[in-house]
Amino acid sequence: MKQHILVIGAGFGGMWTALSATRLFDLHGHDSVEVTVLAPQAELRVRPRFYEPNAHQLAAPIGELFDAVGVRFIKGRAETIDVHNKQVGYLDAAGAQQLCSYDKLVLATGSRLARSGTAGVNEHAFDVDQIEQAVRLEQHLKSLADQPDSAARNTVVVAGGGFTGIETATEMPARLRAILGEAADIKVIIVDRGEKIGASMGADISVSIAQASAEVGVEWRLKSSVAGVDADGVTLADRQRIEASTVIWTTGVRASSLTEQIPGERDALGRLHVDSHLKVIGQDDIFATGDVAYAASDDIGNHALMTCQHAIVLGRHAGNNVAAQLLGVAPTPYSQPKYVTCLDLGAWGAVYTEGWDRQVKLVRQEGKALKTQINTQWIYPPAANRESAWAAADPLIPIA
Known part of the structure; x- marks a missing residue:
């Protein structure tokens, strides 16, 4: 019987986890593990662009991409995580309660707006x-x-x-x-x-x-x-x-409430503390990635932020490392020391910065050109063929 990796979430962290895991299995000629993504829709919703008009167009289908690399997709919304019995309860597309068992779990359920108690x-x-x-x-x-x-x-x-x-x-x-x-x-x-x-x-x-x-x-x-x-x-x-x-x-976000169902330490934003391989500390079979992971991005005290910039790299590492654990090969420690910002400023243009102190490098239309490239090309899924998808899922690819 095949072992089973279950990834909850199809955002930046979840999509790249699935691609990276299947990549490593292919490199080792290993076909006895099934990788499944459970999410409400087989699409990558391009959340960094939701401030723009025409928001209904800002979702990229990824069903064919998953098919190309052999990832199974389940359309449903996860509701419960039973760590002891290794089962996830979810509502399927028809609204019926279902259970999905796993050997390894990767939580990639993202974050939500942190609504305050402000009246109205x-x-x-x-x-x-x-x-x-x-x-x-x-x-x-x-x-x-x-x-x-x-x-x-x-x-x-x-x-x-x-x-x-x-x-x-x-x-x-x-x-x-x-x-x-x-x-x-x-x-x-x-x-x-x-x-x-x-x-x-x-x-x-x-x-x-x-x-x-x-x-x-x-x-x-x-x-x-x-x-x-x-x-x-x-x-x-x-x-x-x-x-x-x-x-x-627009007053901040908080990690998915599903993190509360996994025993482990969480930060003030609800993110699970993970080790350098993105395994939840204290849990042998559960990894966390993207906005639900409190992960050190370097060795000088910085941690990944709740952005797609970090979620993409976190996803590549989480998928690689959960697969490496099953294969019994060396994992790749997560590291993302370079931090950049590209802030859209409407008709004025955009501002691009480098470093955690945000040193300005590009402004106005030069910044806008880079922002447009990021928003329309860099953060979108790779082509739906296994060669290009797996090439893009390498955790050691440098990314700004």
């Missing part, structure tokens, strides 16, 4: 965390054209001045003008706790963020936070009121 957020705020929410926001923005001209209609408030908040906000003036017309009196406001524009991103990059915000028409309300959201806008912690028909919540 769940009822009235939009977000760009998942493709369905991004589509919902786009439908709402288009509906604004049917509303009477008003300050509230023309105003978008973005709660949170981190990566997602900045990209969403700086793209928004152009999106609104495309819907409401060039003459519309557009107002886009980022509400952020920081003391200066882009403070959470670092001193060097914040200069570019401030320049871009001024040029594209994004205001910042600094040293502030949203105390409440309602159908007509937001109330800030200092009781100031902003009338707005559109409020977008």
